[in-house]
Structure formats: C-alpha cells, structure tokens
Amino acid sequence: MEIRAEKSDDTEAVYQVNVAAFGRKSEADLVDALRGAASALSFVAVESGQIVGHVFFSPVEIVGVCADDVLVFGLAPVSVIPNYQRQGIGSLLIQYGLKECAQLGGSAVVVLGFPEYYSRFGFTPAREKGLECEYPVPDEVFMVLELESGALEGCVGMVRYCSEFNKLE
Numbered sequence: 001m002e003i004r005a006e007k008s009d010d011t012e013a014v015y016q017v018n019v020a021a022f023g024r025k026s027e028a029d030l031v032d033a034l035r036g037a038a039s040a041l042s043f044v045a046v047e048s049g050q051i052v053g054h055v056f057f058s059p060v061e062i063v064g065v066c067a068d069d070v071l072v073f074g075l076a077p078v079s080v081i082p083n084y085q086r087q088g089i090g091s092l093l094i095q096y097g098l099k100e101c102a103q104l105g106g107s108a109v110v111v112l113g114f115p116e117y118y119s120r121f122g123f124t125p126a127r128e129k130g131l132e133c134e135y136p137v138p139d140e141v142f143m144v145l146e147l148e149s150g151a152l153e154g155c156v157g158m159v160r161y162c163s164e165f166n167k168l169e
C-alpha cells in the first residue's frame with residue numbers, strides 16, 4: 001500500500017473512487033471543482049497499481065477573530081472503494097494528509113463527519129475550540145485538530161468552506 005500525492009493523470013481514477021465510495025457523483029464532482037483551489041492537497045492510496053482510496057484537504061476561512069497567519073484546512077472528502085474499506089486505508093490516508101498539512105504550515109484541520117472515527121486521529125468538537133460550522137449540524141460532528149498545540153488560541157468564529165461545498169447536499 002502506497003500513499004502519495006495525486007498526480008495529473010490520476011484524475012479519472014480519483015473520480016471513480018469517490019463515486020464508488022459515496023454511491024453518487026456529488027463528492028467526485030466537488031473534488032474536480034476544488035482541485036485548482038490555492039493550497040488544496042490531494043492524496044491517493046495505491047494498491048497493486050490501482051487507486052483504491054483518496055483524501056482531499058482545502059483551505060477554509062475563519063469568519064470572526066483570528067490571527068492572519070492561522071492556516072486551517074478542511075478535510076473532505078475521504079473515500080475508500082467498498083471492497084477495500086475497513087482495512088486501515090482511510091486511516092493511513094488521513095494520517096498522511098495531516099502530516100502534509102502540518103509540513104505546509106497548517107495550524108489546524110477541521111472535519112465534518114463520524115465522531116467515533118475522527119476522534120481516533122485526535123479530532124475534538126470544534127465548538128470547544130471556539131469554532132462553529134457554517135452548516136446547521138450537531139456540535140459533535142464538526143471537529144477540529146490543532147496541528148500544533150495552542151495553534152488556534154484566540155481564534156473564534158465561523159468556519160467557511162470553499163463555496164464549491166455549498167452545492168453538496
């Protein structure tokens with residue numbers, strides 16, 4: 001199993017991984033729409049030459065009070081094709097991606113998803129760190145991970161994803 005940055009000729013395979021994992025095209029189309037976003041990061045999991053998993057990180061905006069040098073990424077989407085799920089591939093992708101976000105100077109990463117899953121990577125409810133979601137979701141599903149302890153100190157506000165996310169139902 002290799003985890004690596006997405007390359008230009010991976011686009012179609014990444015599209016198909018997202019369609020297979022989510023059972024619809026919305027997330028795959030979202031990735032295509034976001035790919036050009038400044039500072040966006042995309043990683044794939046490759047098994048025997050086949051792309052079987054994918055994770056994407058895009059910058060989010062904190063609408064509120066936050067130092068200018070605070071860089072926060074949104075983790076979304078993450079996908080593993082059904083036959084390869086529950087074998088640790090999603091975890092490898094997320095851990096790899098978090099390290100890369102930190103190397104790029106990222107302060108924190110937010111995610112909207114299953115609390116039982118993301119808590120194993122250290123994510124905790126974002127509201128406890130002063131951040132709220134722009135979408136009406138229960139507090140426990142919107143989570144944040146500081147990539148460096150205290151990186152979000154003094155930040156209070158609403159997290160706004162790239163506008164492409166607004167099309168997602």
Ligand SMILES: CC(C)(COP(=O)(O)OP(=O)(O)OC[C@H]1O[C@@H](n2cnc3c(N)ncnc32)[C@H](O)[C@@H]1OP(=O)(O)O)[C@@H](O)C(=O)NCCC(=O)NCCS
Pocket residue numbers: 021022077078079080081084085086087088089090091092112113114116117
């Ligand atoms: C979520 C996903 C990326 C995880 O990838 P994975 O390679 O299966 O994950 P791992 O093997 O690292 O971890 C497996 C764990 O994921 C968690 N998990 C997977 N699907 C889940 C779901 N629908 N609800 C809650 N937890 C889930 C479970 O805790 C599972 O642990 P278990 O096997 O002990 O039950 C993958 O299941 C997937 O592509 N799902 C469809 C797309 C999706 O929902 N993406 C996430 C949106 S937040």
